Amino acid sequence: MKNSELAKVFYEIAEYLKMDRVPFKPQAYEKAAIGIEALDKNIKDIYKKGGLKALEEIPGVGKSIAEKIEECLKTGRVKYYEEFRKKLPINLEEITKVEGVGSQKAKMLYEKLGIKNLAELEAAAKKGEIRTIAGFGEKTEKNILEGIAFVKKNTGRFLLGNIMPPVKEIYKKLKKLKEVEKIDIAGSVRRMKETIGDVDFLIISKNPKPIIDFFVSLPEVIKIWNKGKTKSSVRTKYGFDMDIRVVPEKSYGAALQYFTGSKEHNIVLRKIAIEKGLKLNEYGIFSAPGGSAAGGRKSKMLPSKNEKDIYKTLGLQWIPPELRENQGEIEAAQKNSLPFLVGYGDIKGDLHCHSSWGTAKNSIEEIANAAISMGYEYIGISDHTKFLKIERGLDEKQLAQQREEIKKLNAKFQNPNAKSNPKSLATRDLAKPDKCQIKKFRILQGCEANILADGSLDIKDEALAKLDYVIAGVHSNFKMPKEKMTERIIRAIKNPNVDIISHPTGRLIQKRDEYLIDFDKILAAAKAAETILEINSYPDRLDLKDTNIRKAKKADVRMIINTDSHSIASLPYMEYGISQARRGWLEKKDVINTLPVEKLMKFFKPR
DNA sequence: GCCGTTTTCGGCCCGACTGTTTTCAGTCG
Numbered sequence: 001m002k003n004s005e006l007a008k009v010f011y012e013i014a015e016y017l018k019m020d021r022v023p024f025k026p027q028a029y030e031k032a033a034i035g036i037e038a039l040d041k042n043i044k045d046i047y048k049k050g051g052l053k054a055l056e057e058i059p060g061v062g063k064s065i066a067e068k069i070e071e072c073l074k075t076g077r078v079k080y081y082e083e084f085r086k087k088l089p090i091n092l093e094e095i096t097k098v099e100g101v102g103s104q105k106a107k108m109l110y111e112k113l114g115i116k117n118l119a120e121l122e123a124a125a126k127k128g129e130i131r132t133i134a135g136f137g138e139k140t141e142k143n144i145l146e147g148i149a150f151v152k153k154n155t156g157r158f159l160l161g162n163i164m165p166p167v168k169e170i171y172k173k174l175k176k177l178k179e180v181e182k183i184d185i186a187g188s189v190r191r192m193k194e195t196i197g198d199v200d201f202l203i204i205s206k207n208p209k210p211i212i213d214f215f216v217s218l219p220e221v222i223k224i225w226n227k228g229k230t231k232s233s234v235r236t237k238y239g240f241d242m243d244i245r246v247v248p249e250k251s252y253g254a255a256l257q258y259f260t261g262s263k264e265h266n267i268v269l270r271k272i273a274i275e276k277g278l279k280l281n282e283y284g285i286f287s288a289p290g291g292s293a294a295g296g297r298k299s300k301m302l303p304s305k306n307e308k309d310i311y312k313t314l315g316l317q318w319i320p321p322e323l324r325e326n327q328g329e330i331e332a333a334q335k336n337s338l339p340f341l342v343g344y345g346d347i348k349g350d351l352h353c354h355s356s357w358g359t360a361k362n363s364i365e366e367i368a369n370a371a372i373s374m375g376y377e378y379i380g381i382s383d384h385t386k387f388l389k390i391e392r393g394l395d396e397k398q399l400a401q402q403r404e405e406i407k408k409l410n411a412k413f414q415n416p417n418a419k420s421n422p423k424s425l426a427t428r429d430l431a432k433p434d435k436c437q438i439k440k441f442r443i444l445q446g447c448e449a450n451i452l453a454d455g456s457l458d459i460k461d462e463a464l465a466k467l468d469y470v471i472a473g474v475h476s477n478f479k480m481p482k483e484k485m486t487e488r489i490i491r492a493i494k495n496p497n498v499d500i501i502s503h504p505t506g507r508l509i510q511k512r513d514e515y516l517i518d519f520d521k522i523l524a525a526a527k528a529a530e531t532i533l534e535i536n537s538y539p540d541r542l543d544l545k546d547t548n549i550r551k552a553k554k555a556d557v558r559m560i561i562n563t564d565s566h567s568i569a570s571l572p573y574m575e576y577g578i579s580q581a582r583r584g585w586l587e588k589k590d591v592i593n594t595l596p597v598e599k600l601m602k603f604f605k606p607r
Numbered sequence: 608g609c610c611g612t613t614t615t616c617g618g619c620c621c622g623a624c625t626g627t628t629t630t631c632a633g634t635c636g
Contacts, residue, residue: 100625104635
């Protein structure tokens with residue numbers, strides 16, 4: 001039984017309890033489910049090692065839920081859950097995916113019409129049966145049908161890297177409106193989560209109506225879920241939903257904090273507020289209960305204009321959005337010990353770029369020019385090697401020829417008259433970087449060698465020794481038993497010619513799981529061999545992922561953020577890699593390509 | 608059902624919008 005499956009059981013119990021209007025227990029079960037989901041160990045192992053006591057250590061899990069976990073691990077069933085299922089045997093997860101249908105309506109639909117799943121819900125709505133239920137009407141029925149159509153079409157979450165470009169476009173359009181005094185993107189986009197459920201825009205304005213009207217009539221909008229005086233939500237043609245919220249200036253900090261989330265982070269903040277005799281909502285932080293949009297009669301609004309005010313009033317350092325997941329950041333902020341995160345402008349070069357020597361789009365010179373215009377000081381060309389025929393992998397001879405070309409280009413890029421990079425890279429606008437000149441731009445030659453099934457590489461050591469650096473990655477035989485795969489990668493880590501392991505866990509978000517590996521052993525080996533692990537910025541990779549990055553930092557392993565670009569159009573993906581590094585609590589010193597080239601190369605194996 | 612630097616009992620985060628009501632429940636974020 002996987003942790004996620006067990007968590008799902010408790011989430012569903014929470015839903016069933018909500019249907020019965022049981023107070024407080026639903027939240028307790030939800031909390032336990034969150035606690036289980038957040039575990040980085042298999043719950044089976046935790047139970048094996050420490051029994052019931054160890055289970056009760058899990059946040060949100062007490063005696064009663066620990067016993068239910070035990071029951072589930074032993075028998076594969078939870079009686080308490082099955083009793084609910086017997087009473088209401090419906091596919092809750094499926095039905096409540098439909099916008100506007102929650103647990104209460106799901107219950108009614110089953111009791112009145114016997115609806116158990118999405119297909120039956122659709123059939124009933126088409127026959128016009130839904131409107132016959134008390135409390136349901138024609139409009140609800142129509143909305144349910146539309147909701148089902150959307151559920152069928154969409155998978156739910158969207159890759160950060162896919163969603164960002166259209167979101168930035170819409171952001172620009174909204175920003176241009178004269179009524180908009182200030183605008184931010186909040187929500188999981190601001191937190192730079194690897195996948196995004198929906199997009200939240202937050203705006204300051206004294207005149208919300210024209211903004212909301214403009215928002216719902218954007219050409220990207222295909223469905224208006226709701227439209228009120230100060231907020232609205234819509235579906236875009238790209239498939240994702242967007243919310244907009246307009247607030248007055250004095251509430252902006254509180255609103256930005258509130259709508260950035262995460263939900264778990266905010267709940268803790270509100271509790272801290274209550275402990276201090278304060279009240280926190282999206283309108284501000286108030287000195288006494290009863291605060292509201294108009295300001296309660298007895299409560300006084302404390303400074304809420306910016307987020308720092310809110311955090312300060314709660315006795316906390318301002319917390320970067322990427323950390324707001326209630327994973328220890330609040331405790332760190334209380335102790336004034338938050339990390340100073342690697343910045344979006346700190347990267348000095350990208351060492352994982354493919355060129356037209358293989359199947360990638362651009363020549364080395366084109367890549368170098370693009371890198372210069374992004375403000376980089378160096379770029380690393382790392383084409384695939386010969387095992388990957390489909391990518392026209394390079395052999396020993398071609399690598400030598402490529403080295404000659406790079407030598408010539410490097411001579412060309414030494415420009416003693418150029419000004420040094422005047423400002424740090426504004427990564428958030430990487431799509432349109434400023435032109436700037438670099439005194440000494442350097443092209444490094446690497447390669448991305450293939451880690452074969454036995455852990456050896458597909459190219460001769462002598463050839464590797466002539467390169468500036470070597471990346472090695474797994475590109476075949478993904479499905480090996482855990483022990484073998486771990487050994488395979490560790491052998492590559494120990495290879496005296498290998499400097500960097502690319503996309504170390506091999507996952508493709510929403511497509512392919514990580515390889516079966518013992519990640520702790522990989523980390524220990526990387527630490528011992530001083531081999532660097534890559535944070536791959538490609539939108540569907542983001543590998544290492546945030547939680548693994550944090551583990552790697554704890555293991556004192558060095559990391560590098562690369563894009564794995566096969567075209568210069570992908571160089572700006574760097575932003576996503578940096579964001580994951582930040583989510584993994586990395587500081588500048590943890591990331592080697594924040595260093596100038598001479599210092600960077602000290603982290604490579606002696607050649 | 609869980610949890611505790613005021614507590615082992617008595618608390619549990621909060622407000623906008625919609626649709627169906629005639630004063631509010633359900634849903635969502």
